[in-house]
Amino acid sequence: xxxxxxxxxxxxxIAESVERRFLNGRRVLAFSEYLDLFAGDPxxxxxxxxxxxxxxFDHYGSTSKEEPWGTFTRWNLFDLPWDPRQAPHALIGQExxxxxxxxxxxxxxxxxxxxxxxxxxxxxxxxxxxxxACMMRGLEHYSTLDGGALYRFxxxxxxxxxxxxxxxxxxxxxxxQVGTYAHLPDDQIDAxxxxxxxxxxxxxxxxxxxxxxxxxxxxxxxxxxPSEYFCDWILRGELSHKSQQVFEALLAxxxxxxTEVLKHVQVERxxxxxxxxxxxxxxGPQMTVDAGERQITMDRSLASLPASLQAITLYExxxxxxxxxxxxxxxxxxxxRPLDAFKYxxxxxxxxxxxxxxxxxxxxxxxxxxxxxxxxxAFREHPEFxxxxxxxxxxxxPYLRSFVHEQRIYDTHVLPHIRRHVAPHATTMAAQFAVLxxxxxxxxxKYPRALSTALAELTAVEKLDLYATGAAPxxxxxxxxxxxxxxxxxxxxxxxSYPIYExxxxxxxxxxSVVMFDAAQATAxxxxxxxxxxxxxxxxxxxxxxxxxxxxDAQVGGYHDVKLFRExxxxxxxxxxxxxxxxxxxxxxxxxYDELFEKYVQHVSVWTKKERIRNSHTGDYQEPDExxxxxxxxxxxxxxxxxxARKTLISGIAAWAIDHPGQKVEGRxxxxxxxRRLRDAIFGDKRADIAKxxxxxxxxxxxxxxxxxxxxxxxxxxxxxxxxxRFAYCDNCSADxxxxxxxxxxxxxxxx
Ligand SMILES: [Zn+2]
Numbered sequence: 001x002x003x004x005x006x007x008x009x010x011x012x013x014i015a016e017s018v019e020r021r022f023l024n025g026r027r028v029l030a031f032s033e034y035l036d037l038f039a040g041d042p043x044x045x046x047x048x049x050x051x052x053x054x055x056x057f058d059h060y061g062s063t064s065k066e067e068p069w070g071t072f073t074r075w076n077l078f079d080l081p082w083d084p085r086q087a088p089h090a091l092i093g094q095e096x097x098x099x100x101x102x103x104x105x106x107x108x109x110x111x112x113x114x115x116x117x118x119x120x121x122x123x124x125x126x127x128x129x130x131x132x133a134c135m136m137r138g139l140e141h142y143s144t145l146d147g148g149a150l151y152r153f154x155x156x157x158x159x160x161x162x163x164x165x166x167x168x169x170x171x172x173x174x175x176x177q178v179g180t181y182a183h184l185p186d187d188q189i190d191a192x193x194x195x196x197x198x199x200x201x202x203x204x205x206x207x208x209x210x211x212x213x214x215x216x217x218x219x220x221x222x223x224x225x226p227s228e229y230f231c232d233w234i235l236r237g238e239l240s241h242k243s244q245q246v247f248e249a250l251l252a253x254x255x256x257x258x259t260e261v262l263k264h265v266q267v268e269r270x271x272x273x274x275x276x277x278x279x280x281x282x283x284g285p286q287m288t289v290d291a292g293e294r295q296i297t298m299d300r301s302l303a304s305l306p307a308s309l310q311a312i313t314l315y316e317x318x319x320x321x322x323x324x325x326x327x328x329x330x331x332x333x334x335x336x337r338p339l340d341a342f343k344y345x346x347x348x349x350x351x352x353x354x355x356x357x358x359x360x361x362x363x364x365x366x367x368x369x370x371x372x373x374x375x376x377x378a379f380r381e382h383p384e385f386x387x388x389x390x391x392x393x394x395x396x397x398p399y400l401r402s403f404v405h406e407q408r409i410y411d412t413h414v415l416p417h418i419r420r421h422v423a424p425h426a427t428t429m430a431a432q433f434a435v436l437x438x439x440x441x442x443x444x445x446k447y448p449r450a451l452s453t454a455l456a457e458l459t460a461v462e463k464l465d466l467y468a469t470g471a472a473p474x475x476x477x478x479x480x481x482x483x484x485x486x487x488x489x490x491x492x493x494x495x496x497s498y499p500i501y502e503x504x505x506x507x508x509x510x511x512x513s514v515v516m517f518d519a520a521q522a523t524a525x526x527x528x529x530x531x532x533x534x535x536x537x538x539x540x541x542x543x544x545x546x547x548x549x550x551x552x553d554a555q556v557g558g559y560h561d562v563k564l565f566r567e568x569x570x571x572x573x574x575x576x577x578x579x580x581x582x583x584x585x586x587x588x589x590x591x592x593y594d595e596l597f598e599k600y601v602q603h604v605s606v607w608t609k610k611e612r613i614r615n616s617h618t619g620d621y622q623e624p625d626e627x628x629x630x631x632x633x634x635x636x637x638x639x640x641x642x643x644x645a646r647k648t649l650i651s652g653i654a655a656w657a658i659d660h661p662g663q664k665v666e667g668r669x670x671x672x673x674x675x676r677r678l679r680d681a682i683f684g685d686k687r688a689d690i691a692k693x694x695x696x697x698x699x700x701x702x703x704x705x706x707x708x709x710x711x712x713x714x715x716x717x718x719x720x721x722x723x724x725x726r727f728a729y730c731d732n733c734s735a736d737x738x739x740x741x742x743x744x745x746x747x748x749x750x751x752x
Contacts, residue, residue, distance in 0.1 A: 027269045028182060028266060029151070030183065031263075033180075033182075033267070034151060034201050034267040039217055042214065042229075042230075045151070046229075046234040048233035049114060049327055049365045049366050050108035050114040050366050052142075052150075052326070053327070054105045054109050055142075055148075056135075056139055057077055060076040060142075061076050062074060062076060067095070068485075069488045069489045069493075074098060077135070077137075078090060078094075078134045080134060080137055080138075082141045083141070088413065090134065091127060091130050091131055092127070092409050097395055100393075101131070101135075104116070104393040105366065108366070112232040114349075114367065116392055117393070118392075120368065120371075120395050120397045121376045121394060121397065122372070122396060122503075122504070123373055123505065126397045126503075126508075128370035131397070132368050135328055135368075136272070136280035137274075140272045140274065143272040143279070152199070152267070152270050152326075153265050154195060155246050155266070156182065156193075157181070157191040157192070158189055158190065159190040181264055182263075182267065193242070193305075193314075195242065195243050196316060196318065197361055198279075198325040198364070199240050199243050200234060203238060203243070204239065204262065210234075210235075238362065240361060241317070241361075242314050242315060245309075246314075247261060249308040249312060250306070252308055270326075277324075278326075278327075279327025280324070280327050281328075282332050283332065285332060285333040285336035291319035291356060293316060293318065293357055294315065295315055295316075315356075315357075315358045315359060321348075321363060325363070327365055331369035332370055333370060335371040335378070346384075346387060349367060398501060398503025399438050399503045399506055400503070401435060401438060401492070403428070403432045403464060403467075404468045406434050406509070409509050410513065413513065414427070414513050414516045421730045421733065423527040423528060424576075424580070424729060425577075426516070429533045429537075432569055432572075433569060434507045435467070435506075436464055437506040438505065438549075439464060439506075441555045441557055441559040442491055443494065447487065451483050451484065454480040454483045454484040458557060459473075459557040470488060472484040505548050507549060511540065515537055516536075527732050529733060529736055534569060534570060534573075541563070541566070577741055578690075580729075581690060581693070581723070581738070581741065582683050583726065584723045585719055585722075586715075586719065586722065587686050587689055587693075592682075593679045596632065598666070601671075603624040604629060604650060605653070607629070608650045612624075613625075629646070630642070635681035636677055637681065652670065652671070687749060691745075691746035692749075693719055694741045696716045697735055698742065700713060700720075701734065
């Protein structure tokens with residue numbers, strides 16, 4: 001029997017690795033040790049919060065993201081890539097917002113300090129707090145890495161016994177041999193004063209000398225001028241009030257010996273932590289006190305301070321502004337507070353300081369905030385707004401307008417909490433409805449003529465698809481489709497400058513998530529059914545008084561027409577179901593119409609060139625197969641002159657090849673619509689068979705197959721297996737789907 005290691009030995013192993021990590025992390029340093037470390041990479045160790053945050057973005061890097069409305073930079077930190085368990089908290093979409101935030105932070109870096117508050121504004125539920133939370137998580141992880149190591153310092157006071165031991169008989173000479181008290185074990189330390197403001201250890205060097213020191217390090221490292229590389233904070237920052245008092249008291253007691261004072265400095269690595277409110281702090285709207293101070297009471301540890309220190313009154317700064325030092329501070333729902341509660345921010349952001357009773361505290365954090373549009377609208381009307389405006393970076397954070405992105409919200413955040421089987425298309429219905437409710441009718445006057453014409457009759461549903469996949473409506477001429485595809489970005493950005501921009505009004509992901517949870521309780525279905533989602537959406541739409549998006553007048557093209565949205569989604573659902581049932585039916589193999597279409601294109605191509613085609617079996621040259629071409633044309637429902645249609649097809653291929661140099665010409669890629677029409681036509685011929693299959697699925701799943709013979713059962717089982725493996729249906733949602741298709745699409749074919 002293998003021996004299991006005892007718990008004691010396991011603890012021993014854990015202890016060792018903890019100790020190793022601790023020592024490797026170089027958590028505690030004497031001032032001189034820190035200075036050596038600093039000199040090794042002055043630029044890195046001199047970072048203020050904005051440089052640090054910018055470097056954190058850079059550390060995780062970025063990815064270029066192609067969307068139908070343009071190519072954007074996605075900052076990887078928003079994917080929380082360092083820990084798969086955090087994946088559910090990642091940000092979905094919002095690349096433009098990421099780009100704007102990075103631009104603002106880079107500006108702070110250039111300007112030497114974070115001199116504006118980044119205010120994310122948008123409708124409720126547009127991921128504003130998720131964005132800041134990702135940045136905070138990024139900082140947390142970055143601070144655990146070597147490249148992200150952060151340092152603060154404490155004041156330590158050895159016990160008198162220790163002092164006697166080290167200072168010994170010849171106080172003056174012996175004392176100076178003890179380089180530092182930083183590494184003394186706890187039992188030899190009487191008191192430790194934390195510097196809650198997290199002063200940079202270099203603040204212990206007076207400003208003038210510090211500049212010279214940095215200048216020298218800069219020369220050693222051949223970096224550019226100090227002001228280009230060093231932020232305001234490190235160049236001009238001063239010790240906080242408490243540290244300054246301790247510093248002066250010690251200096252006095254050592255008769256001006258700076259070296260002796262520095263022995264009391266214990267530099268310590270620290271880590272950003274939301275949980276412990278270190279460098280990552282969120283202030284809710286109900287809290288009004290963001291910083292304050294308190295007098296340190298004479299507790300036991302203070303009583304053991306040197307006599308020179310006991311005579312002075314120490315004030316300790318406290319509050320969220322102080323806790324956020326070194327990182328990011330978030331004012332959640334900033335404008336929900338009365339103006340008086342955040343008025344001080346105007347000056348604070350401008351000066352980088354907050355004034356408390358006995359002291360001014362220098363702030364070193366990037367301030368962010370969130371606000372919903374209604375509060376921002378009201379704030380814009382306020383007389384104080386104009387002066388605030390210059391101290392804020394306003395970044396618009398709209399709802400998502402691609403249903404592909406929106407669907408990922410529900411797939412990521414809702415589905416893990418659903419205990420039922422989730423039927424195919426359930427989240428698609430939810431996402432498409434949410435995005436449809438946000439669509440605005442384009443203002444065609446804003447565009448050049450060709451685009452304006454292509455946009456003239458664009459419906460809300462067509463806009464939905466245009467944003468999601470870049471696909472232009474098939475009803476348009478090929479040239480107009482091309483113009484529209486090239487114009488997606490212009491259309492996407494059309495309303496950016498409008499007060500009511502696209503993505504401001506519409507169903508919020510929170511409301512639609514509730515819809516999904518309610519739909520998952522529906523008693524009519526065993527699964528989370530797309531039909532239940534549509535039912536719940538219908539319920540939601542009755543609450544007109546509660547939602548601005550239900551109060552808008554419907555416009556031509558179906559904009560804001562929620563009833564039409566539901567009807568359209570339902571008919572799209574039937575269409576998708578039908579396609580999946582076709583594909584699973586085994587009546588025609590997928591490859592069959594694919595092949596047929598390729599063969600058709602090949603023969604037409606030879607036919608237009610008046611050539612002959614080589615039979616791959618016999619090697620003989622033959623005329624193109626006229627009968628086959630006619631059959632395909634019948635299926636494609638080609639009207640008018642077939643010869644003309646063939647020539648159009650071939651010139652279409654030529655045009656496609658010019659637009660897609662180097663790509664293989666395949667019929668199904670060049671003419672996806674033809675292929676779908678071909679498939680529909682082939683299945684159109686088999687509608688009666690499909691209808692019977694749909695009915696038998698219902699009979700087998702719901703009635704135990706009453707009346708079906710063994711062969712029939714087996715073949716229906718096979719269809720169900722295909723639906724499961726190819727499209728993730730279970731028997732229940734297959735039956736829901738089949739039963740609805742029988743009612744809505746095949747009622748003419750089913751004899752009851
Ligand atoms: Zn199911």
